[in-house]
Amino acid sequence: MKKVVFRLVLIVIITFTYGCSSDKNDVENELDVNDPSTLDIDEDVQELEEILTDTVVNQTKLFWLYLHHEEIPDATIETEAPRRDIIVMNALFHEYVQKFKAVNPDLKMLVYKDLTSTRSYAVENEVDDEYIPTGVGYQYANTNHPEWFLIDENDNRLEYTGYADHWQMDIGNIEYQQFWADQVGDELVANGWDGVLMDNAIYRLDTYHENVFPKNYETDAEFQFAYKSMLTTINSRLKTDNKIGIANITDTRLHPGVWEDYMQQLNGALDEWWLVFGNGNYLSDYPEGYIPQINEVVVNELEDKITLVQPHTSITDNQGFYYAFASYWLVNNGNTYFSEQEITDAYNDPSPWRDEYNWNFGKATSNYTQLENGLYQREFTRALVFVNPSDSGSIQVDLDTPYLNEVGEEVSSIVVNALSGTVLRKLSE
Secondary structure (H helix, E strand, C coil): CHHHHHHHHHHHHHHHHHHHCCCHHHHHHHCCCCCHHHCCHHHHHHHHHHHHHCCCCCCCCEEEEECCCCCCCHHHHHHHCCCCCEEEECHHHCCHHHHHHHHCCCCEEEEEEECCEEECCCEECCEECCCCCECCCHHHHHHHCHHHECEECCCCECECCCCCCEEEECCCCHHHHHHHHHHHHHHHHHHCCCEEEEECCCCCCCCCCCCCCECCCCCHHHHHHHHHHHHHHHHHHHHHCCCEEEEECCCHHHCCCHHHHHHCCCCEEEECCCCECCCCCECCCCCCCHHHHHHHHHHHHHCCCEEEECCCCCCCCHHHHHHHHHHHHHHCCCCEEECCCCCCCCCCCCCCCCHHHHCCCCCECCCCEECCCCCEEEEECCEEEEEECCCCCCEEEEEEEEEECCCCCEEEEEEECCCEEEEEEECCC
């Protein structure tokens, strides 16, 4: 009965719009009343019903990047599977795919693979481990394809500085690209993974070895072209098997255009250092700062692509958390996933659970806007978000109606300090 009423309301609205239009030709071009295919009633009914009844449940989506090798207790699976939307693990943990999905069938399970290196530590008795953190085994490449290794101008193989036994590969080599894609593609299918997180989709020649440059590439642009070629090869295989491809392309805010270029061949991206770089160390609003970084999410949301955002906050850093959390809600339209990470590369326990992750924001009524006072704002049917990314100055906001602040106090006026964010919830009706 409810849908019948909504259908009647919609028909009245459509008819009224048509009748009142100053240019009926414009309406006829958009809506052919004689062609039912132009009347997506079910979709319109759902949208109108959500608006009128505010039935939308819009909560924070979370991911967990787990790259350690300790067994995960069943109790942890029971707790974390319902809380997380995406989990990334090493290939060795493939048996956990079905364990987690048994608790939460909607969970996306991704395998970790480095795009750019092979690892000599993943070898025993001159045989590659069965499950490796890369697409190509070190022993296989060293024995059969030494030309796949990236070398410097003195013909030395390039090793990641600070990461022993990580040997950089020539991602522009077509044979390497195809072998990587086939190896990983076969593994995804065989072990039931939903997709792959590809680490180190880099874009500077001397990444991991400052001022030491690879022999066969002269410019960053040439290097980036090689990466786009590899991502194209991988994407072709992933599409065949209906698998997800996400890459770590952190800090591209400093290199305009790279994010958009790489995203053409990806289903999503990880920004490993998002807005908060540690307690008290927050990204402010300057030409290569706050807006370029959050707009990477906007780019992906427009294409219904995934973004994994990882602020380096801690449980004691409330300012950093709310700065990142409010910023997440400025741009999230349902394809963006959040995870706090306090210690660099400590991908072990899931990020701390917070009550804020249960808050229902309802339907977004607009995209984010900047107010005259400099604050960025976004409104939802059940919440209101403000962010002040300026590195100085506090801004007072007088609210049109009372809201609940983060600690549950009713407020009608707030102050948003520099490099801070706030999330206000509408009072229960």
